[in-house]
């Protein structure tokens with residue numbers, strides 16, 4: 001090609017040669033464009049892509065909606081909202097802490113989009129006992145005022161409690177097989193979410209939030225968490241050097257992260273994003289876990305290890321602070337009581353791990 005370009009730009013030795021090349025190029029480009037536009041397969045691909053772009057625009061740019069006139073406090077660039085914690089990652093994703101956002105502005109943006117949220121939870125075997133508390137506290141604090149579908153994956157549909165729901169919210173019970181060991185469910189959770197993306201989620205919701213069932217909501221959890229892809233800082237490791245993160249270190253595993261890499265340690269108890277992003281994440285994690293299974297290795301913290309590997313190379317667009325996955329027992333066990341019941345930088349506990 002370089003040669004061809006040079007030939008074309010050189011003073012022509014022969015007009016004939018130049019003409020031949022010219023005609024050849026024309027023929028080639030005609031063939032190429034003809035293939036792109038007339039080939040039915042590529043047309044279909046294109047229309048799928050166009051549709052995907054439209055969805056992406058709808059979801060990722062709530063700023064595109066025009067807000068009504070309303071008076072909000074003025075932001076001050078010279079006065080940071082928080083001085084005690086880091087509020088942005090090096091790739092410019094906000095870290096969501098109390099006091100860093102105005103929920104009224106966010107609500108106005110997301111309401112104008114008629115945002116619908118899917119909250120995915122697995123309740124296998126005896127874990128169904130956590131459902132009542134999970135759903136009741138979610139009704140009180142989770143995305144209040146929005147359309148919410150609770151997707152409950154369970155092997156015991158008859159044990160799902162009936163609780164009163166606010167308008168526009170519904171429970172969708174999806175039966176999964178009863179796996180014999182707790183490990184098996186952790187092996188299949190990613191697969192199940194990925195499978196149901198095509199069957200349900202794309203058509204029914206804009207965003208997916210995947211949570212552990214043994215948690216309870218204790219404060220507002222709203223649209224401030226929504227982003228194309230988000231992860232949550234694990235309450236046990238957020239302040240540590242990455243060499244001390246419980247990442248999978250064995251090179252035989254697909255989840256391996258070397259000692260000199262890693263941003264944060266994310267919890268497997270809360271993650272999410274837009275439907276296409278969660279679909280991609282769960283599919284990739286499932287595939288990596290299957291490769292590990294074939295190689296007879298299981299990552300040290302199973303799906304959480306794979307989630308961490310994924311989020312290292314697909315940086316999340318928002319990171320939730322440990323307000324969203326607080327674990328009282330873990331805090332008490334770390335011997336940090338001189339800092340009180342809570343470290344000073346935790347102003348609110350929004351989601352509490354409560355076994």
Ligand SMILES: *[C@@H]1O[C@H](CO)[C@@H](O)[C@H](O)[C@H]1NC(C)=O
Pocket residue numbers: 112113114
């Ligand atoms: C949201 O819903 C309202 C009422 O159903 C409708 O008028 C409006 O066009 C919708 N907006 C978007 C962005 O879909």
Ligand SMILES: *[C@@H]1O[C@H](CO)[C@@H](O)[C@H](O)[C@H]1NC(C)=O
Pocket residue numbers: 188191192195
């Ligand atoms: C997911 O879908 C694949 C392909 O349709 C199927 O083979 C597999 O059993 C499904 N897995 C689960 C856990 O539903």
Ligand SMILES: *[C@@H]1O[C@H](CO)[C@@H](O)[C@H](O)[C@H]1NC(C)=O
Pocket residue numbers: 241242243
């Ligand atoms: C983390 O620990 C490693 C190895 O001990 C050290 O080289 C590195 O400087 C530490 N990083 C930070 C940010 O403290």
Ligand SMILES: CC(=O)N[C@H]1CO[C@H](CO)[C@@H](O)[C@@H]1O
Pocket residue numbers: 179180181183184
């Ligand atoms: C269905 C399935 O995958 N079962 C497996 C669950 O985990 C145990 C122990 O890891 C295996 O022995 C089962 O085959």
